Amino acid sequence: MSGTCTPEWIALDWGTSNLRAFAMQGATVLARAASDAGMSKLEPTGFEPALRTLIDPWIHDGLGAIIACGMVGSRQGWAEAPYRAVPCAPIADGLTQITMHTGQRVHIVSGLSQNAPPDVMRGEETQIAGFLSLNPQWDGVLCMPGTHTKWVHLSASEVVSFQTFMTGEIFALLSEVSVLRHSVAPDTWDEAVFQDAVADSLSRPERVAAKLFALRAGDLLSLTAPDNARATLSGYLIGMEIAATRPYWLGQNLAILGMNPQAHAYQTALSAQGVPATMVDAERATLAGLTAAHRQLKACT
Amino acid sequence: MSGTCTPEWIALDWGTSNLRAFAMQGATVLARAASDAGMSKLEPTGFEPALRTLIDPWIHDGLGAIIACGMVGSRQGWAEAPYRAVPCAPIADGLTQITMHTGQRVHIVSGLSQNAPPDVMRGEETQIAGFLSLNPQWDGVLCMPGTHTKWVHLSASEVVSFQTFMTGEIFALLSEVSVLRHSVAPDTWDEAVFQDAVADSLSRPERVAAKLFALRAGDLLSLTAPDNARATLSGYLIGMEIAATRPYWLGQNLAILGMNPQAHAYQTALSAQGVPATMVDAERATLAGLTAAHRQLKACT
Incomplete structure (x- = not known):
């Protein structure tokens, strides 16, 4: 259960199988909620209700942005957040926006693509941004185990390549x-x-x-x-x-x-x-990445 | 449909997914019939009715043996035909026997096993016997593509090893x-x-x-x-x-x-x-193998 609280903003880790939501104050988690309303189980019109069910107790007049990463931004997701081609920073300004019927804006972080050899990621770019915000100046290779494990070469705060x-x-x-x-x-x-x-x-x-x-x-x-x-x-x-x-x-x-x-x-x-x-820790990296995206969004608006 | 005929004996290729039956006179196919009553779809008591449905028109007083190869002889099959360990001839005397309620005997060809590295086959041993009866004295490696492809080293009419x-x-x-x-x-x-x-x-x-x-x-x-x-x-x-x-x-x-x-x-x-x-041709090899088993059985009785 999510419980009532008045967050500054909301972070969403919305993958193929699950939706996890975090009520945030700066980089601090005030409350968390989760459901199995993953991208693969939802029609395009099902995303907003699935999200509302989870975060309604957190919505208040002063709520800032809702920032999401993961398969929610795929072609079969809520709205397609176009891939950004590497080499590039893991996240950038200009997130894909959706305005909900209640007026709140949801911003979706773009995935990354690579042409040769062909490769794509969605969600991991946010964890990479989080890892780099926790470990500034880190150069090397990040191994991200999962259903599809990613190996990512990082240099000068950019994703150079991945497989x-x-x-x-x-x-x-x-x-x-x-x-x-x-x-x-x-x-x-x-x-x-x-x-x-x-x-x-x-x-x-x-x-x-x-x-x-x-x-x-x-x-x-x-x-x-x-x-x-x-x-x-x-x-x-x-x-x-x-x-x-x-x-x-x-x-x-x-x-x-x-x-x-x-x-x-x-x-x-x-x-x-x-x-x-x-x-x-993977969740810590995801939250740090969404927090970095939120910071960037605030700086631009 | 199988049609009526009076075969000398009956050959069965009874695998995981399908049952194929052949009414035989010596090495000649008089008629054929098939169903999807594979081993994986049958309880132990289901094998006899599944077979009867298919071959009843061929049963007559002078019918000789019914010889079967494949997963019908596995632990989950009709009756377990114990593995024979390589190196050995692909088929041997002393097939596993079942007597049906109608009195006919069904003989099941044993599969082969290998201890190091561990490996097993069921059904392919009959095709190997058939291949060797069509190509006597052949030495070399036989590649048997399938769901599980087998590579088999044959020498001096024996299976030396396989993977x-x-x-x-x-x-x-x-x-x-x-x-x-x-x-x-x-x-x-x-x-x-x-x-x-x-x-x-x-x-x-x-x-x-x-x-x-x-x-x-x-x-x-x-x-x-x-x-x-x-x-x-x-x-x-x-x-x-x-x-x-x-x-x-x-x-x-x-x-x-x-x-x-x-x-x-x-x-x-x-x-x-x-x-x-x-x-x-794989079916030709299967039939030649079952025919070789039938010849061996007749020679022993």
């Missing part, structure tokens, strides 16, 4: 939909097994495709402990991603955005390669 | 379930695009994971023709499989079991590597 890996989605499809679902037990983990699989995959990434079915066959033949399949599968896939990104992060500062088990898996995999990575 | 790739299932999941489904158009193909993707993937297989999301992003940014995504995705995945199996088939005779578009994709990918491969 997206479908590792998270592929892990979910293999462990929940493919024939491996019978052999990958949920909620199991073995750190040593994971590390072995990462090392295996790093040394011969092209062999990963050959090893996946062994997770099923080893279980059918009672040769391998089903408890290990989850950590092995994750290690193979993350190992492959780390092999592919090595030229990208080698010799750079490295930070990982996230504190969840997936982010820790990336951190331990990189650490075994002798690569130390700073871990940063 | 399974989930390439077909991964292609289906990525093109039909993942975020790429929005960008991979069905029924499109471009041979040159496919060949380029295979070459790309063969030279740097570990980069495939990095390239998948570009199929979506390139489409979103209108940088790539959506018509090409299907051939590109297929080329990346098959290229990776060919990179992983290269040490396995290098310098060996190579044959591909299948004549469908998937089998042709493997053939053109290998041919671009300067590797000629003979293509063999």
Whole structure:
């Protein structure tokens, strides 16, 4: 529940699956609210009611801007916030605006695009802006684990380039939909097994495709402990991603955005390669990014 | 429809999704029938009625054996036909027997297993036996494209070893379930695009994971023709499989079991590597394998 309060402005993290709202005073969170009204579940006309349901108790005469990031700004979202091409600062002036029937304005942060190789992001640009506002002058590579993990090269407060890996989605499809679902037990983990699989995959990434079915066959033949399949599968896939990104992060500062088990898996995999990575709270970065966007908006109006 | 006839024996190719039945006289097909009563749709008690529905017009007093291969012999099938461990001949005497309520006997061919690395097959062993009965003394590697593609090393009429790739299932999941489904158009193909993707993937297989999301992003940014995504995705995945199996088939005779578009994709990918491969009809191999099993059964009784 959101509760009544009189925020200066409202921050929205509005992704594919969820909507999270924050009643803000400057950079301080006064209250928070969330629902599962993600972009993928809404028709264009459904966004305003979904938002109103969540933030009505926070609306008052002196309310400033409502600032949103994420898939809400996609072509299938509330209003399309056109991509900005890298290299560029993660967020810029001139956010896409919507005026609600109640008169409040919602400002949507643009995603970023890259032409060669083709790539896009929506939502992560705000976290990057937040990370840079918390760590000014930071140069290096930011790893952003998720359904689609992003690796982002930052220099002089700009996004120089980035690359997206479908590792998270592929892990979910293999462990929940493919024939491996019978052999990958949920909620199991073995750190040593994971590390072995990462090392295996790093040394011969092209062999990963050959090893996946062994997770099923080893279980059918009672040769391998089903408890290990989850950590092995994750290690193979993350190992492959780390092999592919090595030229990208080698010799750079490295930070990982996230504190969840997936982010820790990336951190331990990189650490075994002798690569130390700073871990940063993702929600804190999102809020710092939306706060930076709010500050920029106020400065321009 | 199956039609009435008086076969000597009946051959069954009973897989996960389908049941195909053949009324046989020696090695000759007198009639055929099929239904979608695959193993995955049946309870243990459902197999006999599903079979009766299909083959009742063929049952007569002088009917000999009914011989089946495929997932019907799995633990979730009609009766478990235990795996036989390689190295071994693809089929052996002593098939698993079921007596139906009508008195007919159904004999199920065993699958093959391998301990290191763990692997299993069910159904392919019969096709291998058929391939060897059509090509006696053939030594080399047999590529059997499918949902789970098998690469099988044959020598002196035995299966020496084999390895399974989930390439077909991964292609289906990525093109039909993942975020790429929005960008991979069905029924499109471009041979040159496919060949380029295979070459790309063969030279740097570990980069495939990095390239998948570009199929979506390139489409979103209108940088790539959506018509090409299907051939590109297929080329990346098959290229990776060919990179992983290269040490396995290098310098060996190579044959591909299948004549469908998937089998042709493997053939053109290998041919671009300067590797000629003979293509063999899969159904013909299945029937030749079941016929070999029938011959063996008659010789033993």
